[in-house]
Amino acid sequence: MEFRDSPEEAAFRQEVRDFLARELPKGLGRPGEEEELWDGIDRYGFYREWTKKLAQKGWIAPHWPKEYGGAGLTVMQQFILNEEFARARAPRPGGVGVNYAGPTIILFGSEEQKREHLPGILSGEVIWCQGFSEPEAGSDLASLKTRAERQGDYYLVNGQKIWTSGAQFAHRMILLARTDPDAPKHKGISYFLVDMRSPGITVRPLYNMAGAPGFNQVFFDNVKVPRKDLLGEENMGWYYATKTLDFERSSIGAAMAQQNVLEDIVAVVRDRKKAGAPPRREVLWGLADRAIEAQVARLLCYRVVTLQAKGLVPNYEASTAKLYASELAQRVARTGLKVLGLYGLLDRQRKAGPEAAANRWAPLRGRLMRNYLWSVAATIAGGTSEIQRNIIAVRGLSLPRD
Ligand SMILES: Cc1cc2nc3c(=O)[nH]c(=O)nc-3n(C[C@H](O)[C@H](O)[C@H](O)COP(=O)(O)OP(=O)(O)OC[C@H]3O[C@@H](n4cnc5c(N)ncnc54)[C@H](O)[C@@H]3O)c2cc1C
Incomplete structure (x- = not known):
């Protein structure tokens, strides 16, 4: 390239x-x-x-x-x-509105739906969430069970979604629900643009291990979704959901973020050296390994975007970049916490004086600890590491499925 x-x-x-x-x-x-x-x-x-x-x-x-x-x-x-x-x-x-709802509406929505939804997404005034995963349907998303039954000019929706990021703030949800329970599982699903203020919707927060209410359970109890909020044709939802990944998806943002964290850790080590505390050799080695890996992550991202720029659809290459960047985040956080030791857990230094100004005892203000706790999520969201490895093994290495 x-x-x-x-x-x-x-x-x-x-x-x-x-x-x-x-x-x-x-x-x-x-x-x-x-x-x-x-x-x-x-x-x-x-x-x-x-x-x-x-x-x-x-x-x-x-x-x-x-x-x-x-x-x-x-x-x-x-x-x-x-x-x-x-x-x-x-x-x-950005988020779900810009990255998923908008492009799908542009591709498959009616003129009314475009007029109704696109301006609010662009201005950031209307926040969207993604109601795809269910307790029994995550990696195998097409097994989803939430039902949408057509009744005159609306659909009656019953069921449950889970891990719905930002549902507590969202005004709208892109919802996948089953409209034909007798069809093969990928073919009986429809795609809805649901008003989150509809009666019958209950949002309950779930706290992740970093203590943040990042995602939610969303319950649908006889929720009436007007027919105008069905996207495209009934039972074509799976097709629409898989067609909105055309934009750049190299994971470069995730890879660069690790480069940045690494620079922050290196800066702390340099400061400590200046203050008369040179790093142990193992610390240097760990940082050297992460520096190499951050470069590898960037190159994997370049590979994906090069394919896309040639009009090709990246396949296992995108899985490789996502898997590597998300697991690298965990390694960088682990290395950083080893460098900082228990000080890495400190959020801020309260003591006044020049030491506090230099932030000596809480050098990265607890960031690495938070990164460490958050970085687990990245290897699950958007397709787990195991699923990415399956794709790489089967499509990249042409190995049999089992
Ligand atoms: C931070 C975060 C935000 C999220 N936000 C949203 C959101 O906004 N909207 C939404 O719809 N979803 C969201 N999700 C859900 C996410 O898409 C699912 O968690 C993910 O697809 C995995 O599904 P699951 O949790 O049901 O795990 P499961 O699919 O039940 O998997 C459980 C374990 O089994 C492994 N496994 C499953 N199948 C296989 C297989 N075939 N081969 C090998 N191993 C396998 C998995 O890798 C995993 O380790 C979010 C998740 C996270 C972590």
Whole structure:
């Protein structure tokens, strides 16, 4: 592959870098600096303004066509945008609305549905969640049991979803529900755009091991979903759900994030050396290994985007990048916690004075501990590591399924 940017790509990269240098508060996303940065600044005001600035450039939904408010970027430009934002630790609004609901509505929705839903997604005012997984249907999603029975001008929905991220804030849900229980399992599923304020929907938070209510259980008890909220044709939901992955999916954001964490750990080790505490040899070796692995992760991402830029659909290559980047996050957090020892668990140093200013005893403000706890989720969400390994073994190595 060609690692150098073409002249057009280099110009686009420069445009992104200039934008970030101009618009992003200095130090945002960097441990230690961030907290001071927000002193006296309205955090929510910043995110509102930031969202507006990105929307003006079409960078909320860079992969959407221009006619729908996106930037119509090529896959390579999306990759550059993602890489530069991750490198600069710049926040990216988006989520389910931008990445799944919007593209699916653009491809398969009616004109009314496009008019109703796309503006709210682009402005960030309407938050979406994804109601796919169920207690008995995760890796084998097509086994889902939530029923949607057609009754005149609405569908009556009964069942349960689980692990629904952000359902407690969401205004709308993309819901997969079974409309034909007699059809083969992939063929009896429909795709709905459900109003989360509908009577009969109950959202119950689930706390992850980092103590955050990241996801929820969502119960449907005789919920009436109007026919206008069915996307496309009845029983075609599985097809629609698998067709929205056309945008850049190299995992470059996840890979760059690990590079950033590694830089933070290295900075702590250097500071300690300056303060007269040189690192043990094992610490250096661990960091050297992670540095190599972070480079490998980036190269795997480049491989995926190169295929996409050639118009090919990455298959086991995308699984390889996702698997490697998500497991690397766990290794980086583990290495970092070994470097920091028990100080890695400290959120902040309360004692006043010059030591506190240098944040000596809580150098990364508990970030690595939080990364350590959160990093488990990445090897489950979006397809577990075992499922990725199955794909690599069967499709990449042409091995038999069992
Ligand atoms: C942080 C997070 C956020 C999420 N957000 C959402 C969301 O917003 N919306 C949503 O719909 N879902 C969401 N999910 C759910 C996620 O998609 C599922 O957790 C995932 O698909 C795995 O399904 P499961 O949890 O039912 O595990 P299962 O599929 O039951 O798997 C259990 C274990 O068995 C293994 N296993 C299963 N099948 C095989 C096989 N064929 N070969 C080898 N091993 C196998 C798995 O790897 C796993 O270790 C989220 C999950 C997480 C962790």
